[in-house]
Amino acid sequence: MIIEVWTKDKYAKNEELNLINKFKTAGFNLDKIHLSRLYKIESDFSQKEYGKISENLLIDKITEKASLKGRKFGSKKMHKAEIWLKPSSTDVVGESVLKAIGDIGLKKPESARYGHAFYFEGLSVGKARLMIEKVLINDIINTYNLTKVR
Amino acid sequence: MKNYEEQIPKFIKLNKKELMALNDFFGWSLNLLELKEAQDYFKKIKRAPVRGDIETIAQTWSEHCKHKTFSGPVKFTYKGKTKRYKNLFKETIVKATNKLNKRWCLSVFSDNAGVVEFGKDKKWGVAFKAETHNHPCAIEPYGGAETGVGGVVRDILGVGLGAKPVLNTDSFCFGRLDSKMKLPKKALTAKRVFSGVVDGVRDYGNRMGIPTASGGIYFDDGYALNPLVYVGCAGMIPRNKIFKKVYSGDLIVSMGGRTGRDGIHGATFSSANIDEDTSTAAVQIGHALNEKKVLDALLKARDLNLYNAVTDCGAGGFSSAIGELGEDTGARVYLEKAQLKDSKIAPWEIWISESQERMVLSVPPKNLKRLGKILEEEDCEYCVLGEFTDDKKLLVTFNDETVVNLDMLFLHHQLPNIEKPAFFSDFKVSNKAPKKSGKNYVKILKEILSHCNVCSRHSVISQYDHEVQGGTVIKPCQGKYGDGPGDAAVIWPHAATGNMKDFSGFAVSHGFNPALGKIDPYEMAMHSADEAVRNLLCVGANIKKTAFMDNFCAASPKDKKVMGSLVRASEGCYDSAMGFGAPFISGKDSFYNQSKDAKGKEYPIPLSLLISSLAPVEDIRRAITMNFKKAGNPVYMLGRAKRGMGGSIYNEINESGNNFVSPLNIKEAVKLYESLLKAINKGFVAAAHDISQGGFAGAISEMAFSGGLGADIDFENIAKEKDISTAELLFGESPSRIIIEIEKAYEKKFLQSIKGLAVKKIGIVKEDSILNIKQCGKSLLKEDVFILKNSWKRELL
Numbered sequence: 005m006i007i008e009v010w011t012k013d014k015y016a017k018n019e020e021l022n023l024i025n026k027f028k029t030a031g032f033n034l035d036k037i038h039l040s041r042l043y044k045i046e047s048d049f050s051q052k053e054y055g056k057i058s059e060n061l062l063i064d065k066i067t068e069k070a071s072l073k074g075r076k077f078g079s080k081k082m083h084k085a086e087i088w089l090k091p092s093s094t095d096v097v098g099e100s101v102l103k104a105i106g107d108i109g110l111k112k113p114e115s116a117r118y119g120h121a122f123y124f125e126g127l128s129v130g131k132a133r134l135m136i137e138k139v140l141i142n143d144i145i146n147t148y149n150l151t152k153v154r
Numbered sequence: 155m156k157n158y159e160e161q162i163p164k165f166i167k168l169n170k171k172e173l174m175a176l177n178d179f180f181g182w183s184l185n186l187l188e189l190k191e192a193q194d195y196f197k198k199i200k201r202a203p204v205r206g207d208i209e210t211i212a213q214t215w216s217e218h219c220k221h222k223t224f225s226g227p228v229k230f231t232y233k234g235k236t237k238r239y240k241n242l243f244k245e246t247i248v249k250a251t252n253k254l255n256k257r258w259c260l261s262v263f264s265d266n267a268g269v270v271e272f273g274k275d276k277k278w279g280v281a282f283k284a285e286t287h288n289h290p291c292a293i294e295p296y297g298g299a300e301t302g303v304g305g306v307v308r309d310i311l312g313v314g315l316g317a318k319p320v321l322n323t324d325s326f327c328f329g330r331l332d333s334k335m336k337l338p339k340k341a342l343t344a345k346r347v348f349s350g351v352v353d354g355v356r357d358y359g360n361r362m363g364i365p366t367a368s369g370g371i372y373f374d375d376g377y378a379l380n381p382l383v384y385v386g387c388a389g390m391i392p393r394n395k396i397f398k399k400v401y402s403g404d405l406i407v408s409m410g411g412r413t414g415r416d417g418i419h420g421a422t423f424s425s426a427n428i429d430e431d432t433s434t435a436a437v438q439i440g441h442a443l444n445e446k447k448v449l450d451a452l453l454k455a456r457d458l459n460l461y462n463a464v465t466d467c468g469a470g471g472f473s474s475a476i477g478e479l480g481e482d483t484g485a486r487v488y489l490e491k492a493q494l495k496d497s498k499i500a501p502w503e504i505w506i507s508e509s510q511e512r513m514v515l516s517v518p519p520k521n522l523k524r525l526g527k528i529l530e531e532e533d534c535e536y537c538v539l540g541e542f543t544d545d546k547k548l549l550v551t552f553n554d555e556t557v558v559n560l561d562m563l564f565l566h567h568q569l570p571n572i573e574k575p576a577f578f579s580d581f582k583v584s585n586k587a588p589k590k591s592g593k594n595y596v597k598i599l600k601e602i603l604s605h606c607n608v609c610s611r612h613s614v615i616s617q618y619d620h621e622v623q624g625g626t627v628i629k630p631c632q633g634k635y636g637d638g639p640g641d642a643a644v645i646w647p648h649a650a651t652g653n654m655k656d657f658s659g660f661a662v663s664h665g666f667n668p669a670l671g672k673i674d675p676y677e678m679a680m681h682s683a684d685e686a687v688r689n690l691l692c693v694g695a696n697i698k699k700t701a702f703m704d705n706f707c708a709a710s711p712k713d714k715k716v717m718g719s720l721v722r723a724s725e726g727c728y729d730s731a732m733g734f735g736a737p738f739i740s741g742k743d744s745f746y747n748q749s750k751d752a753k754g755k756e757y758p759i760p761l762s763l764l765i766s767s768l769a770p771v772e773d774i775r776r777a778i779t780m781n782f783k784k785a786g787n788p789v790y791m792l793g794r795a796k797r798g799m800g801g802s803i804y805n806e807i808n809e810s811g812n813n814f815v816s817p818l819n820i821k822e823a824v825k826l827y828e829s830l831l832k833a834i835n836k837g838f839v840a841a842a843h844d845i846s847q848g849g850f851a852g853a854i855s856e857m858a859f860s861g862g863l864g865a866d867i868d869f870e871n872i873a874k875e876k877d878i879s880t881a882e883l884l885f886g887e888s889p890s891r892i893i894i895e896i897e898k899a900y901e902k903k904f905l906q907s908i909k910g911l912a913v914k915k916i917g918i919v920k921e922d923s924i925l926n927i928k929q930c931g932k933s934l935l936k937e938d939v940f941i942l943k944n945s946w947k948r949e950l951l
Contacts, residue, residue, distance in 0.1 A: 029345065094416050094439035094495070094509075142342070144294050145439075 010040040015067045032135045038123040047113035081125045082153040088119040093145040163202045182212035206502040206557035213470035223711040226571040230721045232578045246724035250731035266309040268739025281317040283309045284386035286744040291383040295350025300440030302385040303358040308466030310389035314396040316456045317389030318650040322359045324369035329378030336752040356617045361442035366618035368643040368662045373606040376760040380747040390650035398463035402544035404516040409536040410448040411511035414495030444511040451532035460521040467512035475514040484543035487550040501552035578718030588810030595935040603946040608848045613949040623649040627774045633781035638860025641692035646774045659774035663689030665765040669801035675719040679726025680818040686767035688844040694777045694834045695769035700736035703766040709748040709758030719761045733820030780843035782861030785921035793891035794912045795874040804885035816888035823890040838904040841895040849885035859943035864924040867917035
């Protein structure tokens with residue numbers, strides 16, 4: 005199960021502006037970009053229990069939202085880049101989440117991994133891959149996949 | 155493809171070619187002589203090695219663990235004469251420390267960090283150490299920087315019986331951010347490395363609650379493929395906890411993080427050049443919160459005397475930590491008891507893994523229960539791996555499998571060392587008058603202030619928590635607006651000592667100038683030491699008790715010219731330590747900082763020497779900062795302006811045709827500095843700032859805009875060398891000079907105190923915001939200080 009967490013629109017401006025500037029200095033001009041945090045939790049929890057994890061552990065209810073079904077956008081031109089640490093890379097956030105799930109009274113999952121999703125539009129697939137590889141990932145420790153948002 | 159695993163049992167019968175092929179395949183970074191020595195050992199004990207044996211030898215004999223280049227024999231040829239060093243390090247840097255024999259040096263070159271005396275009651279010591287983490291940062295900047303900080307913090311935790319970290323330092327070298335250089339396919343851009351490294355240092359230091367308050371950033375395309383990341387840490391240790399001893403029968407206890415496959419071969423990685431095929435397993439990821447738990451638990455246990463010795467698990471992991479602790483006793487290790495992240499890990503990998511946040515303790519069995527309770531309270535995992543023995547053997551097993559079985563004597567004392575050739579020839583130097591630039595001096599000054607090696611570091615420094623622990627008295631950003639470039643940080647470590655009545659503190663600063671090293675490595679070392687001392691002095695530290703740390707980074711020592719420069723710089727370290735009466739207390743070296751460029755050609759870094767320094771501040775309430783304080787106060791320059799534009803920022807912007815490096819006159823410098831120290835202690839000095847990169851004009855601009863005040867300066871009476879040009883006066887970077895602002899009320903007394911010295915009045919601080927520099931009444935440069943500040947205030951990140 006992947007729990008997706010993102011900052012509510014009205015609080016996300018700074019986060020998004022920083023990303024736009026980061027891409028701009030690397031030579032990629034984007035008008036819009038959205039960032040989500042991803043938590044991949046392997047366990048046989050019920051939907052309700054996953055809900056408890058996201059509500060009680062992973063989000064700040066005032067500024068963030070979470071979904072178990074992925075984030076939805078109106079635009080169909082949008083790309084989604086999902087970035088994860090390779091299984092051989094130590095995942096510090098994942099380790100903390102793994103332990104914290106036990107601390108909130110649920111059984112300890114088999115694994116918990118932390119990643120990011122970037123949503124953007126206005127780039128060809130080739131250019132998007134170049135941008136991801138140049139700015140967002142280090143292929144020594146990361147893997148990624150690029151998909152069209154449906 | 156050959157099955158190299160099958161070759162290991164045949165190790166003692168392999169020929170030279172086969173040995174080297176095996177070595178290359180497994181990434182041991184051993185040379186042929188070392189492989190032969192290992193082969194002879196196994197022949198002698200009539201047994202074939204297992205993989206763990208050779209992995210242990212490779213870790214223990216790595217450049218990272220044994221510093222075999224610096225500590226090895228060198229044949230040095232210079233000006234047609236040959237000099238032989240049996241041990242370059244001992245005959246230069248350590249020699250100075252031994253000769254100076256300062257009683258305030260409590261522990262030098264024998265532990266994870268150097269320790270000097272601290273405090274009025276002398277019950278404390280300050281431990282100081284700097285490390286490099288260059289290779290990991292080149293391939294994964296964030297993780298590399300994080301684990302670099304984590305590693306040096308553990309060095310402080312592992313000095314004596316453990317010190318409490320109170321200050322982190324960071325000094326970086328990157329390729330130019332505006333570089334047009336074509337990079338090899340896998341190389342990361344300078345900007346990417348820079349921001350990743352800053353993020354890593356910030357996240358680790360901030361999360362651990364240690365202020366990061368001292369350092370520097372240097373840009374040069376020589377570092378485009380091999381960035382340098384120097385991370386340092388200072389910590390407080392009770393004087394009665396400085397020494398440790400492992401006893402036979404003590405338990406080997408590992409505490410902190412679990413062991414995984416991360417960081418395999420990190421130590422041997424430091425003995426090799428980076429290439430495109432660098433193994434992913436060499437990358438380490440840090441976990442600051444785990445290390446904080448280790449810190450808290452360790453210091454509690456230390457104060458209850460629950461262990462006899464401690465060291466950190468750094469390069470080489472358990473193999474180095476247990477191997478070093480058990481050197482004089484022997485150790486028996488049961489690896490199946492290790493707490494693991496990953497069950498698929500092979501036993502030899504557990505043994506050499508460089509998983510982070512682990513410390514190894516030598517614990518009397520009777521104390522285990524109490525220690526366990528403390529560790530559990532702090533939520534810090536631990537396991538008992540075995541015990542220290544009295545047979546001087548290192549025996550490591552995993553259930554019934556023998557992983558390592560070696561004699562400690564062989565492991566630690568039979569590293570063969572080849573004499574390395576070193577050659578140096580003087581660089582062609584011109585000391586003719588600098589060519590006239592077509593630009594006016596204001597324009598040149600603005601270009602200098604906005605140069606990447608001079609401009610504001612605020613966007614980096616402000617990311618670090620330099621206030622945590624509440625003891626950062628003099629901060630990295632200073633002045634009226636809190637953004638002026640400070641010379642040194644001053645720490646009042648009351649959070650560690652618990653003594654709010656003792657106002658003793660210490661200052662930390664750095665000297666670094668690889669541009670000089672390209673011309674004269676000897677003078678680079680001298681100037682760097684001088685800059686470090688001046689920086690300490692500028693905050694009011696007692697420079698008579700300066701302790702230095704050397705931190706060398708160089709390209710491959712197989713190149714005799716690299717070795718030649720290293721020898722000259724080491725000789726400079728010796729002379730500067732003796733001249734300033736400042737012993738080196740610790741140090742580090744990192745070689746093989748070179749890799750192949752886009753055309754496949756070897757691309758080495760310039761020889762780089764960071765001299766970090768530490769000195770006591772007797773009363774932190776009297777420490778001073780660099781910004782102008784009050785209109786009407788007189789301005790003086792300490793020291794004599796000398797000829798030479800070598801290595802200057804001016805030369806980078808306007809090639810002057812003069813690349814002469816003014817030699818340092820230490821005797822003259824020491825006299826000047828001691829007189830200034832007296833003046834500061836008497837309260838005569840309102841501000842002091844050293845003249846370094848950017849020259850006089852750069853330094854006085856920084857003092858002015860950081861104070862929001864102007865100044866009227868006239869070079870008429872300035873102490874200067876004959877025939878010096880105006881450009882050299884304004885922008886030359888000759889050493890041993892400090893600009894000082896004197897409290898007007900004390901000017902007469904100040905003048906009496908500096909009688910006969912090269913200290914001349916050069917002007918006055920003004921209320922209006924204009925900096926006007928004149929020569930014999932004629933204005934050379936006149937500009938509003940806030941306009942100058944705009945040039946300087948570039949955001950690097």
